[in-house]
Amino acid sequence: VQLVESGGGLVHAGGSLRLSCAASGFTFSSSPMSWARQAPGKGLERVSTIYAAGSTYYDDSIKGRFTISRDNAKNTVYLQMNSLKPEDTAVYRCGVGSASMGYKFWGQGTQVTVSS
Numbered sequence: 001v002q003l004v005e006s007g008g009g010l011v012h013a014g015g016s017l018r019l020s021c022a023a024s025g026f027t028f029s030s031s032p033m034s035w036a037r038q039a040p041g042k043g044l045e046r047v048s049t050i051y052a053a054g055s056t057y058y059d060d061s062i063k064g065r066f067t068i069s070r071d072n073a074k075n076t077v078y079l080q081m082n083s084l085k086p087e088d089t090a091v092y093r094c095g096v097g098s099a100s101m102g103y104k105f106w107g108q109g110t111q112v113t114v115s116s
Helices: none
Strands: 002-006 009-012 017-024 033-038 044-050 056-058 066-071 076-081 090-098 102-106 110-115
Touching: 002 090, 017 033, 017 090, 017 110, 033 066, 033 076, 044 066, 044 076, 044 090, 056 066, 076 090
Parallel strands: 009 110
Antiparallel strands: 002 017, 017 076, 033 044, 033 090, 044 056, 066 076, 090 102, 090 110
16 A cells, blocks of 8 residues: 655645545555644644545544645545645644544645744
């Protein structure tokens, strides 16, 4: 299994970024996919999940600002992040699984830094 995140960077507050996660080595189309983040000194926090049928979950902290999507033809999951805040600064990682099913694998992550 391989999960490779990209799209992170440095952005001013109020800006936008689009994260991508290219997946391989498992049946992507039938797998729930999640995004989680880890801020300095804190634990891994799940922010969003997209299930195989397309339904989604968002943590309250990002609801209305972030959008998760998937392209099964490209084995890729995305996280569109708008109206970014300094508290969104973290390493963002994609994973295979969900809170209810558990997580099988995580990628290495991509750094997102939001300046005030």
